[in-house]
Amino acid sequence: MSDAPTARALTVAGSDSGGGAGIQADLKTFQEWLVYGMSVVTAVTAQNSLGVHGVWPLPADAVERQLRAVLEDFGADAVKTGMLPDRAAISATARVLAEHRIRRVVVDPVMVAKGGAALMEDGAVSALVNELLPLAELVTPNVPEACRLAGLKEITTLDQMAEAAVRIHRLGVRSVLVKGGHLTGLPADDLLFDGEEFLLYRGPRLSTIHTHGTGCTLSAAIAAALALGLSLADAVRAAKIYVTQAIRAASRGIAGRGIGPLDHGAKRRRQAEPDGHARKEGVRLRQEESRLVEFRRLTEDALRDGAGAGAGRPDGDGTGTGRRQDAGRMEDHRVEPGEERRHG
Numbered sequence: 001m002s003d004a005p006t007a008r009a010l011t012v013a014g015s016d017s018g019g020g021a022g023i024q025a026d027l028k029t030f031q032e033w034l035v036y037g038m039s040v041v042t043a044v045t046a047q048n049s050l051g052v053h054g055v056w057p058l059p060a061d062a063v064e065r066q067l068r069a070v071l072e073d074f075g076a077d078a079v080k081t082g083m084l085p086d087r088a089a090i091s092a093t094a095r096v097l098a099e100h101r102i103r104r105v106v107v108d109p110v111m112v113a114k115g116g117a118a119l120m121e122d123g124a125v126s127a128l129v130n131e132l133l134p135l136a137e138l139v140t141p142n143v144p145e146a147c148r149l150a151g152l153k154e155i156t157t158l159d160q161m162a163e164a165a166v167r168i169h170r171l172g173v174r175s176v177l178v179k180g181g182h183l184t185g186l187p188a189d190d191l192l193f194d195g196e197e198f199l200l201y202r203g204p205r206l207s208t209i210h211t212h213g214t215g216c217t218l219s220a221a222i223a224a225a226l227a228l229g230l231s232l233a234d235a236v237r238a239a240k241i242y243v244t245q246a247i248r249a250a251s252r253g254i255a256g257r258g259i260g261p262l263d264h265g266a267k268r269r270r271q272a273e274p275d276g277h278a279r280k281e282g283v284r285l286r287q288e289e290s291r292l293v294e295f296r297r298l299t300e301d302a303l304r305d306g307a308g309a310g311a312g313r314p315d316g317d318g319t320g321t322g323r324r325q326d327a328g329r330m331e332d333h334r335v336e337p338g339e340e341r342r343h344g
Contacts, residue, residue: 007034009223012093014043014085014119017045020049021216023041040070042093043055043089048258049258055119060088064092104227106140107219140177140215149164149167149171150164161191175193176192190236210252211247212260212262221243246267248266
């Protein structure tokens with residue numbers, strides 16, 4: 001038995017009575033990554049695969065007391081925030097995280113449920129930007145959230161994803177991951193920007209409606225990987241592999257009559273299957289992982305052309321759309337699947 005301390009991850013988010021998103025999805029994810037999971041509930045929702053049927057935010061004092069109870073006793077190696085329904089909840093969360101000097105903070109800026117229900121009041125976005133983002137190692141907006149945070153009317157191309165990432169980075173967060181899942185007709189690629197360079201993570205677009213809780217699960221997996229000591233670039237890569245496998249395993253639906261949840265235990269369940277099937281499945285997974293773990297740093301021309309394989313460094317004005325630098329050069333980085341550390 002190892003004497004190493006158990007990694008600890010905390011989720012600060014809303015409760016999903018259907019179990020597909022929110023703290024339920026986060027705790028399932030932490031468990032799959034062999035991380036000790038803790039939770040602070042910010043709101044109670046009545047929801048299932050057909051939609052959100054009610055939202056009841058908790059008082060900010062209840063959020064703050066939960067945070068203090070957890071951090072003053074257990075501490076946390078990483079914290080992930082999800083649904084923060086109002087300005088008071090955001091302020092309380094930011095205040096306590098700052099007091100405890102939590103550095104590995106992943107902010108999933110949940111604003112609207114997949115079915116369209118509002119999960120954050122309009123006036124809370126400024127508190128998120130001014131109080132919480134400066135504490136975060138990473139913020140993980142989807143396309144609609146990135147548009148709102150960056151002040152863009154639309155994002156339809158890789159170049160616009162890069163522009164949004166640069167604008168959001170200027171708000172004070174250390175790194176930005178713009179998720180491309182909402183871009184119809186394009187691969188489900190995610191773009192990471194740390195203020196100096198972009199990394200694009202390739203991902204297949206799977207033909208399924210059962211994606212409830214995808215954003216929650218991805219940010220929770222990144223937080224778990226950071227708690228285990230992975231670098232941010234490796235954490236994003238490993239988390240994207242985990243989420244892709246969970247979506248594929250649930251592609252025919254595992255619960256509900258509408259937009260169903262992911263299969264959070266897919267990888268563990270496959271590992272427990274008979275040897276012959278496991279070997280065959282293992283070959284396919286290694287092939288899938290070899291595609292996902294490749295990321296590239298591309299020139300600005302490639303960003304503008306939507307080459308879909310990596311990133312470049314924006315020039316002096318920080319827009320990523322200025323004059324060409326190092327045209328035609330590309331540096332590849334590949335991490336072999338066997339090198340992955342514990343990620344469920």
